[in-house]
Amino acid sequence: MKVLVFGKTGQVATELARRMPADFQPVFLGRDYADLSDPASCAAAILDGRTELVINAAAWTAVDKAETEEAAAKVVNADAPAAMAGACAKAGIPFLHISTDYVFSGAGDQPFRPGDATGPLGAYGRTKLQGEEAVRASGARHLILRTSWVFSSHGANFVKTMLRLGRERDSLNVVADQHGGPTPAAAIADALITAARAMAAGAEGGTHHFAGAPDTTWADFAREIMAQAGLSCQINGIPTSAYPTPAARPLNSRLDCSALQAAFSVPRPDWRAGLSDVLKELGA
Secondary structure, three states: OOOEEOOOOOOOHHHHHHHHHOOEEEEEOOOOOHHHHHHHHHHHHHHHHOOOOOEEOOOOOHHHOOOOOOHHHHHHHHHHHHHHHHHHHOOOOOEEEEEEHHHHHOOOOOEEEOOOOOOOOOHHHHHHHHHHHHHHHOOOOOEEEEHHHHHHOOOOOOHHHHHHHHHOOOOOEEEOOOOEEEEEHHHHHHHHHHHHHHOOOOOOOOEEOOEEEEEEEEOOOOOHHHHHHHHOOOOEEOOHHHHHOOOOOOEEEEEEHHHHHHOOOOOOOHHHHHHHHHHHOOOO
């Protein structure tokens, strides 16, 4: 199967490149060929007729920067996926798109289900939600996969930041009142590959959630990183109010992933095992 992937150097795109099965023929497009700030170029790449399925693994993920550059973030997170999905609808091929827990308000303490009301707190979440809405309206057979707290051995992410700081300092203050599921990029790649194979065979997609288990806090995530890496850095839990950022973060990023498991037999990954794999790869 010929698969076109938007994204080349991001965490999920990198893992997709490493994990694609032999019967897939992937082409990964970086900014040099299909820049998401130019949605028409994205659509053109799909409509050249050389692909049977599209995965969008690229996005504007600078959450704080989006607060002052929302228009630019919207082009990448909403207009480009809209163009991609429209092209897939025209070509009659499936479109798989990664979204985020930031489309929710973060209220309450129960896991959000795919059909729950959205309510993004900031520009990043708004633009990602606009992208979702455009994909659904496109008429393409699609899968929207919302995920959270992505980490891997490459790119910029929480695990790598904690390792660096944990080696430099005796203690760190880390937010302890935001709850969610850390998700290995490798597991997201595997979930997308499984869904892609099923959708190529005619399965329906829809909107689904995928996040690591068990749910935890950033502070406890950091403690596990230090423990597995053998670092003595002490983690002090602090409230979100003590760590102000330009963009508000959801306090509750828990995601109910049962629908994905029912539809595609993809269970939630144990993020602690995923962390162990990442640390081994990093030599930590």
